[in-house]
Amino acid sequence: GQQLNQSPQSMFIQEGEDVSMNCTSSSIFNTWLWYKQDPGEGPVLLIALYKAGELTSNGRLTAQFGITRKDSFLNISASIPSDVGIYFCAGQPQGAQKLVFGQGTRLTINP
Amino acid sequence: EADIYQTPRYLVIGTGKKITLECSQTMGHDKMYWYQQDPGMELHLIHYSYGVNSTEKGDLSSESTVSRIRTEHFPLTLESARPSHTSQYLCASSEAGYEQYFGPGTRLTVT
Numbered sequence: 050g051q052q053l054n055q056s057p058q059s060m061f062i063q064e065g066e067d068v069s070m071n072c073t074s075s076s077i078f079n080t081w082l083w084y085k086q087d088p089g090e091g092p093v094l095l096i097a098l099y100k101a102g103e104l105t106s107n108g109r110l111t112a113q114f115g116i117t118r119k120d121s122f123l124n125i126s127a128s129i130p131s132d133v134g135i136y137f138c139a140g141q142p143q144g145a146q147k148l149v150f151g152q153g154t155r156l157t158i159n160p
Numbered sequence: 161e162a163d164i165y166q167t168p169r170y171l172v173i174g175t176g177k178k179i180t181l182e183c184s185q186t187m188g189h190d191k192m193y194w195y196q197q198d199p200g201m202e203l204h205l206i207h208y209s210y211g212v213n214s215t216e217k218g219d220l221s222s223e224s225t226v227s228r229i230r231t232e233h234f235p236l237t238l239e240s241a242r243p244s245h246t247s248q249y250l251c252a253s254s255e256a257g258y259e260q261y262f263g264p265g266t267r268l269t270v271t
Binding site: 080082084089090091092093094097135137139141147148150151152153155 | 250258262
């Protein structure tokens with residue numbers, strides 16, 4: 050089936066640093082979504098992207114839908130302790146109805 | 161944003177017991193989903209429904225069953241729980257698009 054490669058798998062950063070993570074696929078996606086999951090909770094939708102090249106911000110978060118439609122990026126600026134968690138990308142492959150999820154990026158922040 | 165509820169949040173149960181995990185949403189979304197997730201790992205779709213009396217199996221084979229008798233309610237049942245069923249179960253719903261909104265999850269432990 051469809052697969053998404055999300056990287057990095059984990060990040061250890063200092064508070065205040067910027068963060069970048071990405072998802073790539075070998076096939077075309079029509080929709081990209083980014084979620085954050087806190088321990089013991091369900092994923093929370095951060096940003097949704099629907100058009101190639103689209104750049105969308107949500108506070109300190111910015112995500113982009115890659116021009117090739119095979120990748121997406123999430124950036125977090127000036128990280129704070131509450132940014133800690135696991136970030137998942139999800140995509141809707143062309144011709145499919147269901148979402149495919151990446152493996153997640155675990156973000157740890159040292160104060 | 162959807163209001164989606166899952167009960168119980170935590171369940172510890174013995175092998176062989178029958179269990180039902182409840183999921184309800186108040187937004188009138190037609191589409192609902194069940195995912196299975198081991199801690200910190202990716203989400204795997206086990207069941208989905210696009211409307212009342214419509215249910216389909218997802219990408220990950222599961223011994224659980226689901227029903228969709230009312231739009232707002234999408235319960236998941238395990239007839240005979242086993243230790244291999246120990247996991248977190250996440251319910252989600254969506255409207256016409258692909259943005260899925262998740263409940264808080266049920267963490268199931270089968271002893």
